[in-house]
Amino acid sequence: xxxxxxxxxxxxxxxxxxxxxxxxxxxxxxxxxxxxxxxxxxxxxxxxxxxxxxxxxxxxxxxxxxxxxxxxxxxxxxxxxxxxxxxxxxxxxxxxxxxxxxxxxxxxxxxxxxxxxxxxxxxxxxxxxxxxxxxxxxxxxxxxxxxxxxxxxxxxxxxxxxxxxxxxxxxxxxxxxxxxxxxxxxxxxxxxxxxxxxxxxxxxxxxxxxxxxxxxxxxxxxxxxxxxxxxxxxxxxxxxxxxxxxxxxxxxxxxxxxxxxxxxxxxxxxxxxxxxxxxxxxxxxxxxxxxxxxxxxxxxxxxxxxxxxxxxxxxxxxxxxxxxxxxxxxxxxxxxxxxxxxxxxxxxxxxxxxxxxxxxxxxxxxxxxxxxxxxxxxxxxxxxxxxxxxxxxx
Amino acid sequence: xxxxxxxxxxxxxxxxxxxxxxxxxxxxxxxxxxxxxxxxxxxxxxxxxxxxxxxxxxxxxxxxxxxxxxxxxxxxxxxxxxxxxxxxxxxxxxxxxxxxxxxxxxxxxxxxxxxxxxxxxxxxxxxxxxxxxxxxx
Numbered sequence: 067x068x069x070x071x072x073x074x075x076x077x078x079x080x081x082x083x084x085x086x087x088x089x090x091x092x093x094x095x096x097x098x099x100x101x102x103x104x105x106x107x108x109x110x111x112x113x114x115x116x117x118x119x120x121x122x123x124x125x126x127x128x129x130x131x132x133x134x135x136x137x138x139x140x141x142x143x144x145x146x147x148x149x150x151x152x153x154x155x156x157x158x159x160x161x162x163x164x165x166x167x168x169x170x171x172x173x174x175x176x177x178x179x180x181x182x183x184x185x186x187x188x189x190x191x192x193x194x195x196x197x198x199x200x201x202x203x204x205x206x207x208x209x210x211x212x213x214x215x216x217x218x219x220x221x222x223x224x225x226x227x228x229x230x231x232x233x234x235x236x237x238x239x240x241x242x243x244x245x246x247x248x249x250x251x252x253x254x255x256x257x258x259x260x261x262x263x264x265x266x267x268x269x270x271x272x273x274x275x276x277x278x279x280x281x282x283x284x285x286x287x288x289x290x291x292x293x294x295x296x297x298x299x300x301x302x303x304x305x306x307x308x309x310x311x312x313x314x315x316x317x318x319x320x321x322x323x324x325x326x327x328x329x330x331x332x333x334x335x336x337x338x339x340x341x342x343x344x345x346x347x348x349x350x351x352x353x354x355x356x357x358x359x360x361x362x363x364x365x366x367x368x369x370x371x372x373x374x375x376x377x378x379x380x381x382x383x384x385x386x387x388x389x390x391x392x393x394x395x396x397x398x399x400x401x402x403x404x405x406x407x408x409x410x411x412x413x414x415x416x417x418x419x420x421x422x423x424x425x426x427x428x429x430x431x432x433x434x435x436x437x438x439x440x441x442x443x444x445x446x447x448x449x450x451x452x453x454x455x456x457x458x459x460x
Numbered sequence: 461x462x463x464x465x466x467x468x469x470x471x472x473x474x475x476x477x478x479x480x481x482x483x484x485x486x487x488x489x490x491x492x493x494x495x496x497x498x499x500x501x502x503x504x505x506x507x508x509x510x511x512x513x514x515x516x517x518x519x520x521x522x523x524x525x526x527x528x529x530x531x532x533x534x535x536x537x538x539x540x541x542x543x544x545x546x547x548x549x550x551x552x553x554x555x556x557x558x559x560x561x562x563x564x565x566x567x568x569x570x571x572x573x574x575x576x577x578x579x580x581x582x583x584x585x586x587x588x589x590x591x592x593x594x595x596x597x
Contacts, residue, residue, distance in 0.1 A: 128573075159540060369518035373470060395494075407491035410516075426596040443476050443513035443522060451491060 068425040069416040070382045071214040072266075072357060074218045075245060077420070078309070079268040085312035086270065089305040097302050098291065107304050111341070114311025116277050121314040122241075122260065130276045130297045131307050133243035135263030136166035137287070138276040141207075141298070141456065142238040142259045143170045145284035146207045147179055150236070155179045155202035158197060158235075161401035162167055162186045163211050167240055168397060171209075181202070186401050190219035190352040198229045212244035212260075216385050216398040216414060217349030218358030225280070227256035236282065242266055242274075246317040247355050248325065258282050264306065268419075269313030274305035320419075328357030328417040331426050334414055335359040338430035344447075348399065357417035364400035366440040367410045374436040378401040380429055384411035407451065462519060463553035469523035474530050477512045482578030488569035495521040495562055499569040500533065503577050508532045508540055513569075520555055520563040527551050528566030537574050541568050 068272025069077075085299075089110060095103030097111050112126070119126045129436055132138045143254055147157055157170050171181045182200045192210060206232050213220045230237035238259040244250055246267025252260055259282065263264075264273040278284055278297070317324075322392045336359050340347050344364040363371065368384030375382055385396030400410040415429070441447045462470070482500035483510045488495040495517035502510035511529040515522050528548050545564045549555040555564060 365516065365523075367517050370470070370522060373467075373519045377471065405492075406494075410491065410494045443473060443514060443518045445487075445496060446491065446516055 068380045068421070068428055070380065070417065070421070070425070070429065072416040073414065074383055074416075075265045075416055076268045076273065078265075078270055079316060081316065082269055082309045082312045085311040086305040089308050089449065090433075093304075095304075097304065098284055098293070103260040103381040110304060110308050110311075111302055113266075114307045114314075117311040117314045117318075120264075120322050121250070121278060121318045122245060122262070123253050124277050125280065127295070128277055128280055130294045131275055131302065131310070132272040133275040133303065134297060135240070135261050135266070136164075136168070136274075137273045138261035138263070139164065139166040139240050140170050141284070141287045142211055142261060143167060143207065144174065144287060146238065146282070147174055148197050149283040150206035150286045151179075154202075154206045155386055156202050156204035156206065157181045158184060158200045160184045160186055160204060160209040160210055161189055162192075162217075162398040163209070163244070164215070164240060165397075186398075187323075188402050190214055190217045190348070190398065190402050191350060191353070192221050192226065192228055194222055195227040197226050198233075201229075201233050201235060205233070205235050207238060209238040209240065209315075212239045212241040212250070213247070213356075213358075214349065214398055215243040215416070216412075217360050217402065217415060218354035219349040220244070220355065221351045223255050223257065230258075231256060235238055243355065246313075246321070249321060252277055252279070253406060259284075264310035264313050267317040270301055270306045270309040273310040275310065298407050324419050324449075325356045326439040327419060328421070331417050331421055332357055332359050332415075333421070333427065334423075334426050335341050335417075338426070339361050339415075339433055342434050344428070346408075348402070348404065352361075359417075360412070360416075362404060362408045363411040363413060363437055364408055365411070365444045365451075366437065368412050370440050371411075371413050371433070371436055375429075375432065375437065378428070378432045380425075380432060380437075383416070383422055385409065385414065409422070461556050462523075465521065466552040466555070469526040469552065473522055473526035475512045475526065475533075475580065476514070478514065479510060479512050482573075482579070484510075484573040484575075486569040486572030486574070486576055488565040488572060489517070489521075491516055494518070495565055497521065497523070497525050497565040498575045499529070499566070501570075501573045501577060503537065504592050506538075508534065509542045511570075513564075517565075518559070518563055523552055524548055524555070524564055524566040525569075528570055532570055533547060537592040538569060538575070541572060541574060546566040547572040 095107040097108040115126045204257045245262040248363045260277040265271045346389045395409040480498035484501045484505040486499045498514045500512045513525040513533045515525040
């Protein structure tokens with residue numbers, strides 16, 4: 067199988083699994099237990115915390131483990147909004163966020179918070195000036211994606227962070243798609259909170275983390291024991307956390323070579339697929355994740371492409387409504403002003419370290435044939451969209 | 461998530477294309493919704509002798525289109541009008557529940573094609589107006 071869906075998840079690296087195995091078996095202790103078995107588990111978690119911290123240039127005490135990137139996003143937004151509600155009830159985020167930010171923001175609106183959703187331009191970029199204009203005396207937190215898993219665009223995080231700092235507003239970054247894919251340095255970026263997920267950099271599912279800058283006020287999502295320094299109760303998922311630590315260590319060590327590897331393949335896909343007629347690259351042409359190539363293909367629908375690719379043992383993703391359980395077009399593409407008729411033709415290829423030149427050659431060989439076949443079936447194309455001109459959804 | 465039979469009709473769709481001198485044409489859905497189907501019929505002695513389709517949509521929408529053209533061929537207009545969304549879905553060994561509304565356009569497109577044929581041949585306009593798009597777009 068040729069796997070081009072690394073934004074969905076990554077396979078576990080063998081070294082990561084090896085590091086995890088003892089904690090499924092003989093090292094099964096509870097990290098809170100005072101005897102050797104517990105102490106060994108506690109030490110393993112502390113070691114993982116150190117490695118995750120090193121990956122993003124943070125201090126170990128600033129890392130709180132969670133069950134996922136989504137939990138980290140929920141924790142950041144809710145935790146800070148609730149912790150600071152005495153000083154204000156206004157939240158700023160963008161229209162092109164992951165559901166774990168958008169739906170958390172909506173849940174906070176129901177609790178009485180006010181949320182401003184900043185638009186993005188047609189390449190998916192947030193304009194830091196728009197963020198600054200949206201800040202009011204009641205703004206307590208700004209949350210922005212670091213990079214979009216759907217269109218690959220990398221946001222101007224440093225600029226937004228400087229604005230947030232100048233206005234003394236907490237700044238959270240959803241870096242789930244970025245950590246392990248590009249260099250992420252919290253000190254250099256100047257962010258207060260940052261979400262990540264282990265399975266996005268060849269670690270296990272079930273482990274995520276939130277970087278919480280020292281001194282940042284936040285209330286927990288989950289109350290109970292003193293795990294994670296009282297910031298996240300519940301007996302730790304020790305094997306997954308150990309796996310995240312190992313994956314972070316390898317990501318730090320291999321980041322440059324991983325980036326070079328996928329960038330070369332990505333550029334080949336953008337060149338090869340981008341030249342097919344009425345196929346458009348989505349996201350920013352330069353400021354994009356090195357392993358990310360995304361397109362909208364006019365006159366056909368994404369799910370059909372995925373099914374036909376799968377018949378050729380090629381696996382990819384689509385932001386089309388039909389491929390989502392919610393049957394709604396991707397909010398990111400909609401926010402970028404892509405007409406929903408065209409958003410249905412979304413297709414996303416995300417590369418990983420195991421992808422080869424042959425994988426990409428096969429894709430560039432097969433996809434244009436599939437597009438042609440589906441366009442033969444489609445009523446659109448020969449005369450454009452005919453009288454059914456696509457409308458921009460608002 | 462799709463049945464074998466559905467995948468067969470998606471991978472090898474029957475009756476793809478246009479009938480340039482069609483006796484009736486039915487259009488259902490729209491590209492904003494994500495599914496749009498155009499169905500062409502040829503009628504002789506009150507019987508559908510040929511049917512072809514063009515569809516923009518997901519795997520289910522294409523398979524439904526292929527199946528409805530197969531089901532319609534050889535039927536009298538009255539028989540063809542009794543084909544329902546459910547009978548098309550059953551003929552494909554079922555559709556995932558979330559695809560029942562959005563992608564199951566065949567029966568409606570066929571009804572519109574027959575009404576188009578009848579209006580052309582009786583001079584009375586059919587009632588097949590509007591657009592039953594359920595996706596909320």
